[in-house]
Amino acid sequence: MIVESSPARTRELVREHRRGGQHIAVVPTMGALHAGHVSLIEAAREECDCVVATIFVNPTQFAPGEDFEKYPRTLEDDLARCEAAGADLVFTPQTSAMYADDAQTTVVVSELTKVLEGAHRPSHFDGVTTVVAKLFHITEPDRAYFGQKDFQQQLIIRQMVGDLDFGLQIVTCPIIREPDGLAMSSRNRYLSASQRRQSLALHQALTRADELAREGASAGDIQQEMRQILGTAPGVKPDYAVVVDATTLLEPAGDQKTVVALVAARVGDTRLIDNQILQLR
Numbered sequence: 001m002i003v004e005s006s007p008a009r010t011r012e013l014v015r016e017h018r019r020g021g022q023h024i025a026v027v028p029t030m031g032a033l034h035a036g037h038v039s040l041i042e043a044a045r046e047e048c049d050c051v052v053a054t055i056f057v058n059p060t061q062f063a064p065g066e067d068f069e070k071y072p073r074t075l076e077d078d079l080a081r082c083e084a085a086g087a088d089l090v091f092t093p094q095t096s097a098m099y100a101d102d103a104q105t106t107v108v109v110s111e112l113t114k115v116l117e118g119a120h121r122p123s124h125f126d127g128v129t130t131v132v133a134k135l136f137h138i139t140e141p142d143r144a145y146f147g148q149k150d151f152q153q154q155l156i157i158r159q160m161v162g163d164l165d166f167g168l169q170i171v172t173c174p175i176i177r178e179p180d181g182l183a184m185s186s187r188n189r190y191l192s193a194s195q196r197r198q199s200l201a202l203h204q205a206l207t208r209a210d211e212l213a214r215e216g217a218s219a220g221d222i223q224q225e226m227r228q229i230l231g232t233a234p235g236v237k238p239d240y241a242v243v244v245d246a247t248t249l250l251e252p253a254g255d256q257k258t259v260v261a262l263v264a265a266r267v268g269d270t271r272l273i274d275n276q277i278l279q280l281r
């Protein structure tokens with residue numbers, strides 16, 4: 001496995017693989033890798049010849065006052081996980097190599113970014129789409145792997161890739177959870193033992209949502225029940241709990257069967273998100 005921090009050399013290394021007729025996969029991450037990230041690298045390994053993982057804590061997707069400075073940086077451990085999962089190349093750029101002082105360009109997806117995470121974290125997705133566009137230009141992949149954990153993010157990136165003719169395929173991989181149901185996240189390590197227990201409310205709300213959907217409940221009733229569960233859970237401050245159209249993130253039409261339940265909440269200072277696709281009856 002090669003570790004490379006230069007964008008130009010990374011592009012050249014990937015192009016060598018492509019000249020050999022290989023299919024290229026990219027797995028963008030911010031490091032602090034866990035089994036969720038590993039599952040993406042493993043999926044890429046299964047489906048492509050050359051697997052590029054990227055590790056970059058992207059400053060432009062954090063707002064002032066968010067956790068950019070304290071975001072966990074565990075490069076040595078991350079590289080060991082990348083190697084074990086079968087990555088061929090890990091791109092680990094410095095911030096100065098990604099953002100020139102005189103840079104002027106931002107990639108903005110206009111509509112999908114207005115709701116949910118976008119409403120609570122203004123400019124977050126502009127940072128995400130801009131850095132992901134740059135990572136796509138540097139690694140020139142055939143496929144890019146993202147987690148369903150960040151449901152809105154993968155939708156926004158799909159939109160960008162279509163709108164801007166990136167000509168690559170986005171693959172969305174299932175959410176990997178701890179044995180008790182908490183969705184794995186690099187931010188889980190911020191939680192104290194009692195907050196860790198309290199954070200299970202997110203998964204409980206989604207499990208109940210799934211149960212209700214199977215029993216034939218409406219999107220509105222499911223949403224109300226999730227709000228009730230999160231709103232009364234000790235130590236949990238919900239930001240949102242919604243059941244929406246899984247492609248537009250807007251209120252589902254009356255006859256819609258496939259929807260997504262999305263939740264976001266603060267447990268102490270830690271902001272957690274989770275989601276579940278629901279089949280309405």
Ligand code: AMP
Nearest residue numbers: 029030036146147149150174175176184
């Ligand atoms: P991050 O390092 O948090 O930016 O995440 C990098 C990629 O890993 C994103 O595509 C995430 O959606 C994905 N990811 C994060 N957590 C999980 C998880 N628990 N299961 C599956 N994928 C995940």
